[in-house]
Amino acid sequence: MASDTAARLTIPLGEAIFTQRAIRRFRPDPIPEEDLRAVLQAAIRAPSGGNAQPWHFLVLRDRDLIAKFAPLYHEAWWAKRRDTGIHGPQDIPKEDRSLLAAMRLADEIGQAPVIVLLCAMARGAGAMGSVIPAAQNLLLAARGLGIGGTITTLHAQVDERAHALLAIPEHVQIVYCLPLGYPRGRFGPAQRKPLAEVSSLDRWGQPFAR
């Protein structure tokens, strides 16, 4: 039940927000069904335009299916890179740790205990914008239960095959692909631009914060 979920998410909100970051390496441990349910219960508390809730959460847990999906994810990731002029690992700057970690996820996503495909019940920007807040709710709730994950996207090149593999209706758009699992390795704090650089007060460019 939804109220049970709320009672289980006892991590301080500040701690959840300030420690939640992209987790891309997972231990093989399965995620208990009730935790998975809690994460989804939190996701569906998110706001959406007109409260339309045009989302659908396709949870992949079947190892064979994940093994079939993984090469599509890998292909999609490299298709996205090629769109930006990156044709192989040699084109990725060594200091771009985020991109290197994302590249590794493209190789290893088949090891994720769970993959959630966050879908919109219609194609186009409207429905897509309405499902995005659910992704952050989902990740924050996961963080509260010690589960890591990250937002990722696919690519048009694999869209049809992903739909066919998972019996997703044609009118449904796969918005995000969220691998989930218990984090493996150590993760430092998230790096973010200072607030002063990304905010203004009353008029654009007038400092809001130092």
Ligand SMILES: Cc1cc2nc3c(=O)[nH]c(=O)nc-3n(C[C@H](O)[C@H](O)[C@H](O)COP(=O)(O)O)c2cc1C
């Ligand atoms: C819209 C969106 C698309 C993303 N796509 C990918 C992706 O395809 N692959 C990936 O590994 N991470 C992806 N990410 C994760 C970001 O790289 C990550 O959130 C960002 O680098 C901040 O990471 P941090 O919270 O660990 O600092 C995406 C995030 C967003 C919001």
